[in-house]
Amino acid sequence: MISPALPAEADGPSSDGPVRTCIGCRGRAPRRDLLRTVVGTDEDGRVAVLPDPRGVAAGRGAHLHPTTACYDLAVRRKAFPRALRRAAGAPLESAPVRQYLDRVTTDTDRPTGAGRLTRNWSSSS
Known part of the structure; x- marks a missing residue:
């Protein structure tokens, strides 16, 4: 008996490496295009x-497009505690991620496609 050919899966393996889901926009993207976040302690020990x-870093991670829009969505949806499997009532500060995003993204960075950032590099020195 001949089995029918299976259709190619849209979410199947790709040459871009492992695929992860952004906890902000819920879009899928190659792992290299996302920022991984983990639970730790900030400067104040919280x-x-x-x-x-x-x-x-050791521990469970959650992935996020490196944009403030996806960060804001993740905070609004309370996605960090859920994705990192923290108790719902336990306080979990996400300001260090926001500070990191503010540092690495500038107004010359612009999202393209599925949250990828393209740097606006000048050719002049």
């Missing part, structure tokens, strides 16, 4: 969501 741009 439990906080911390950026992990290299993606090597």
Whole structure:
């Protein structure tokens, strides 16, 4: 018996590497295009969501497009505690992620496609 050919999956494996879901906009993107966040402690010793741009910190991570729009959506939807599996009533400060995004994104950065940032690099030195 000959089995019918299966249609190619839209969400199947790609050459871009692992695919993750942004906790802000819920869009799927290659892992390299997203900012990983983890639970840690801030400067004051409070439990906080911390950026992990290299993606090597220990613990459960949640991924986010590196834009303030996706960050704002994640905060509004209370996605950080849910994605990082924290108790609903436990305070979880997300300001360190916002500070990181404010530092790395500028008004010359513009989102393209699925949240990717394209730098507006000048060719002059």
